[in-house]
Amino acid sequence: MRGRGLSVPFSAPQLRAWSAASTASAQVVLPRVFELSRPGSVVDVGCLFGAWAATASALGVPDVLGIDGDYVDRTELAIPESRFLARDLTLSLRVERSFDLAICLEVAHYLPRQRAADFVADLCRLAPLVLFSAAIPHQGGNGHVNEQWPAYWAQRFISCGFTPVDCVRDEIWDDPDVGPWYAQNTLLFVDSGVASAAIRDHSGFGRCPARVHPAIFLPYAGGRYHALRRRASRLHQRVR
Numbered sequence: 594m595r596g597r598g599l600s601v602p603f604s605a606p607q608l609r610a611w612s613a614a615s616t617a618s619a620q621v622v623l624p625r626v627f628e629l630s631r632p633g634s635v636v637d638v639g640c641l642f643g644a645w646a647a648t649a650s651a652l653g654v655p656d657v658l659g660i661d662g663d664y665v666d667r668t669e670l671a672i673p674e675s676r677f678l679a680r681d682l683t684l685s686l687r688v689e690r691s692f693d694l695a696i697c698l699e700v701a702h703y704l705p706r707q708r709a710a711d712f713v714a715d716l717c718r719l720a721p722l723v724l725f726s727a728a729i730p731h732q733g734g735n736g737h738v739n740e741q742w743p744a745y746w747a748q749r750f751i752s753c754g755f756t757p758v759d760c761v762r763d764e765i766w767d768d769p770d771v772g773p774w775y776a777q778n779t780l781l782f783v784d785s786g787v788a789s790a791a792i793r794d795h796s797g798f799g800r801c802p803a804r805v806h807p808a809i810f811l812p813y814a815g816g817r818y819h820a821l822r823r824r825a826s827r828l829h830q831r832v833r
Contacts (some may be wrong), residue, residue, distance in 0.1 A: 619648035632693035638699030643672035726778035757799030
């Protein structure tokens with residue numbers, strides 16, 4: 594599939610499976626985020642079918658919006674079509690309003706590296722709180738063009754006056770209903786000038802350590818191990 598300016602390397606069944614996994618994860622993650630800050634409005638950037646926005650709505654958030662490319666099949670949306678905005682995320686994102694919370698999970702690594710700083714700035718203009726995750730190096734996945742450690746993204750948020758808060762991962766790390774990519778990568782970024790006492794007092798305020806989830810590491814390590822075994826076997830056959 595291809596959206597406006599962004600190739601989407603997944604079939605329709607894969608997108609539906611991803612959306613279902615996102616819903617299950619959102620039902621665990623968002624209540625924990627809302628304990629720190631209860632938003633009245635939420636925007637989900639790179640929303641696909643709107644799983645995170647729909648979950649926020651089900652949790653009582655009255656004002657939600659999902660943003661993604663034209664590739665999204667409107668008949669699959671979990672939110673009203675009036676709550677969906679088609680935008681090419683490879684280009685500057687301009688929305689004529691702001692929100693209490695922006696969500697952008699496992700999206701940024703699909704965008705070109707030269708878009709990274711401006712994309713983060715777009716998110717920071719949307720809301721004073723940004724729930725964010727992106728793939729780490731060697732996480733793997735179709736279409737990943739900018740896999741980076743959390744510090745890479747944190748530096749771009751810090752340049753916009755935002756502070757990282759590692760307030761979610763410990764609570765969801767071992768939850769089987771949460772996708773391991775979310776458990777591994779999800780951080781909250783807060784506008785440093787308006788951070789609440791609850792957020793400032795959190796033990797994760799100002800922290801964004803790199804972490805690797807076993808469910809992501811083990812398949813990678815196993816693949817590397819077998820590749821090395823095959824390479825060693827070929828070398829052994831050459832020197833016999």
